[in-house]
Amino acid sequence: MKSRIAMTTAALLLPLVSGAAGKAPAKPAAAEKQPVETTYHGTAVADPYQWMESATDPKVQQWTDSQNAYTRTYLDKLPGREPLRQRITELLSWKSPSYGGLDERGGTLLGLKFQPPKQQPTLIVVGSLDDTSKERVLVDPTVVDTSGKTTIDWFQLSHDGKKVAVSMSKGGTESGDVSVWDVASAKAMPNELVPRVNGGTAGGSLAWNAKGTGFFYTRYPRGEERPPVDREVYQQVYFHTLGTPTEKDTYALGKDFPRIAMTDLESSDDGQYTFARVANGDGGEFDLYLHGPKGTWTQVAKYADKVVSARFGSDGAAYLLSRKDASKGKVLRLPLATPTLDKATVVVPEGKATVQAVVPTKSRLYLLEQLGGPSQLRMVDLTGKELGLVPTLPVSAVGGLVRQGADDLLVVNGSFTQPAAWFRYSAADNKLTKTALARTAPIDMSDVEVVRTEATSKDGTKVPLTILKKKGTKLNGNNPTWLTGYGGFNVSINPGYSALTGMWLEQGGVFAVANLRGGSEFGEEWHKGGSLTNKQNVFDDFYACAKLLTDQKYTQPKKLAIQGGSNGGLLMGAALTQHPEQYGAVVARVGIYDMLRTELTPNGQFNVTEYGSVKDPEQFKALYAYSPVHRVKDGTKYPSVLFTSGANDPRVDPFHSRKMVARMQAATASPKPILLRANAETGHGMGTPLSARIEEEVDVYSFVFNELGMTYKPNATKKVSAPAPQ
Structure with a gap:
């Protein structure tokens, strides 16, 4: 399925490959303005950079090449870049493997294994949950394509576990063809x-x-x-x-x-x-x-029934998750013999937490519940009787949920300070036991404090904010701070370990995650509160979180960096145009910035039910009011911004970044850089080779360090023991 996830350091783009040879310009090339005007519901809107929407126009490519050349000149000479490269390479190339996507059918357990220096995850047969030496490779996309640019989108086992269908795509296109593999012979x-x-x-x-x-x-x-x-x-x-x-x-x-x-x-x-x-x-x-x-x-x-998911039980019934008259979700039991909703009964009524998934086993239901960012796993029997909680880590994310036997589960659990690992949950003794499918930590974050607080948004809504800082960090307003968020598509940002966040904290930084409206943190009403004509609430929520960080002396505006990708890139565009004085540096990855033209793109049509359409007068009014490229004002002192895009992006057309960069470079009254990192061989970020991920993060971190006035200090790193050989 299409995964609408918040962009993280694991979903990145390839290094610059556009033709940027020769001497780089002293300043970025100014984009030509062409008189184009469109009238929407009586409102005339100028669009002088509409010509930049054509990826095949030689003038567009020439301008992009010039921008890339300028960006490379700026980034390549930044101080501390090479020590940063060494550290980032060390962290992202950590040889302890990670495992994801486990699935079992017919006694065969498969999973995706990512182990540097491999450029892509491989599909493996998990021979033993307690002994990784018994696993074997089933499909290695770097053997299928030695360029390292082909990735596994997803896989599906046959019921007897003897065959597996595998979707693979290339170059970030996400255009996947399915091949069928024999599990025994690989x-x-x-x-x-x-x-x-x-x-x-x-x-x-x-x-x-x-x-x-x-x-x-x-x-x-x-x-x-x-x-x-x-x-x-x-x-x-x-x-x-x-x-x-x-x-x-x-x-x-x-x-x-x-x-x-x-x-x-x-x-x-x-x-x-x-x-x-x-x-x-x-x-x-x-x-x-x-x-x-x-x-x-x-x-x-x-649609009106608001059934958002369905899972088959082993008792002749299916279990449906419905949000009808239950914003946080209720669970219905539907007999398969009479599959009409009038025959369904409520097994689990709406509760305090938001139900995101239901996994039926022989005698119970496991309910994955969202708690405003962190999640938990609750259990009830098939009549809805409470059976308690699975004992997971505090302030953590729960996922995976692979059925084992009658009522046992495989569960993946991780937190901001501990890497995700797979655990075996025994229903009989309510015990969670870590398996061998667990990655070791490249940075020890045991001295990191996780602070859960709330900011108050413009309309009084309480917005969850998680702050990571080293124990003993002084709140004197001088800490370089990194804030991220997403706020859309029913997606929540869950706790997750990041070695690069650990590096940031090592250097004296503070890291913060905002759980904004538009996500799934508190049910459908929370989602609706940040979608369609309510989208401005997301930006108000984010600003409230940024203000809390400065008001409570974690940092100050010139030391506050913000980052987001995709819908989070839109968030960055709105944040920097609505409150440019609040931020010192902005990293906006593969974002949407022209809200009036996005629905003309293939994936933009799918976004209409989330963002709205210019065809509707009220929705147009809301879109135009926050559309980042239209909110850029001449003579404004904008902060430093690094925009990224990928030419093969099937979700967000790179013209958004081109138009936004052109408009901002023409408008800003600040000497701070507005940079475009346009990539000719990648997409939205999925399937990025490891080497390319490293290159982008070197650019991002050297940019942020420089713009916030930081100097990377290699002696601040804290070593941990090397992982055991795999």
């Missing part, structure tokens, strides 16, 4: 390649049938089936039978779906039933369909 099955299953607009998904002879999958338009403008939309569901040409795959579902449908597929353990959860773009509306033994599809829920 070889791709011949002539089994299904094209265009995954994409950066509607994501992708797949569900095997009971016998493992074929699967339902999401299919984008192929060839000339639709004009070019429609080839990243109109996703449908087809069925592929192994051993037959994909051209003969049969249509299953989707001709009546919205243009911006995004479908998730999931089958029951026995393969007899399959759910298709169909999202109406990114705004959080879902239809639910069920395919049963009779071979037909039945619609179970419509």
Whole structure:
């Protein structure tokens, strides 16, 4: 499925490869202004940089090359860059492996393993949870493509655990073709390649049938089936039978779906039933369909029913998570024999925490609950009777949730100060035991204090803010501080260990995470409070968090850096245009900055249900009011800003960064730099090779250190013991 996650240091872009040869300019090239005007609902809007939306225009490429050359000249000469490079390389190349995406079917447990110096994660068979020497490689994308630019998007095991379907894409495009691999031999099955299953607009998904002879999958338009403008939309569901040409795959579902449908597929353990959860773009509306033994599809829920997810139980029922009249979620039990909502019963009513996922086992339900950033795992029996909490780390994130046997689970758990590890949870004795699938920490953060507080937003809303600082840090207003946030698409920023954050803290910095409206921290009302015409609340929330950091003397504006990516990049654009005086440095990665033109792009159409459309008068008014490129004012002293973009980005067109940089460079009255780091070979950040991640972080950290007046001190590092050989 399409993952709308907040950008982190793990989702980054490749180094600059645009043609920037020759002597770099002394200052960035000014962008030409061309008179273009569009009238929306009686409001005339000038758009002098609209010509920069064309990626194929030689003038656009020439301007981009000039910007890249200037950026390289500026960044490459920054003091302390090489010591920073050494430290960042050391941290991101830490050889202790990390494991993700575990899934078990038919007694076969697979997972994705990332172990530097490998450029990409590999798909492995987990031979033992307690002995990593028994694992074996199943699919290594760096063998499939030695350039290191191909990545595994996702995988899906057959019910007997003997075959696995794997989506792989290249160069950050997220355009994934599915191949089928034999688990025993670790070889791709011949002539089994299904094209265009995954994409950066509607994501992708797949569900095997009971016998493992074929699967339902999401299919984008192929060839000339639709004009070019429609080839990243109109996703449908087809069925592929192994051993037959994909051209003969049969249509299953989707001709009546919205243009911006995004479908998730999931089958029951026995393969007899399959759910298709169909999202109406990114705004959080879902239809639910069920395919049963009779071979037909039945619609179970419509948008108005607010069923946001469904999981199969082992008791002849499915368990649905609904937000109808329950912003924080309630759980319904739906008998598969009579799959209509009037036959569903409430098992778990709405509670104080926000339910984000439900995992049914033989005799209980595990409820993954959001607590304003951190999460917990609560248990009830199949009648809803409370069974307590799984004993996880304090102020931590819980995930994974792979069923083991009758009622046991595999759970991944980590915090801001401890790397995520996989644990085995025993239902019989309520015990959580760490497995061997655990990464060691490249930086010891045991002396880091995690402060949970709240800022008060403009309208009085309390906004969670987590602050990390070394114990004993003085609140004298002089600490360099890094603040990040996201605020959208029902996505919450959860606690997570970052070695680069550890490095920042080593250097005397403070790190803060804002849990803003628009996310899923407190249910659907919290999400609605930061979407569509309420989007300005997100920016007010973020400003309130920044003000708390300065008012309570953690830092001061000239020592405050902010960072965000994607929707968080939009947040950065709004933050720096609405309150330029509040920040010393801004890192805006792959962001959206022209809110009036974004819906003209393929993925921008999916964003309409989250952001709104210029076609609606009230939504246009809200969009225009905060659209960053339109809020830039001539003669304003803007802070230092580093913008990043990727030419292959399927989610945010890089024209946003070009237009924003052009507008800001023309407007700013400050000598501080407005830089563009435009990449010709990458996308939104997914699938970035390790070496490329290192290059970007060297640029980002050397930029922030310099703009905040910091000097990297190698002797401030605190070594920990090397990881055990793997």
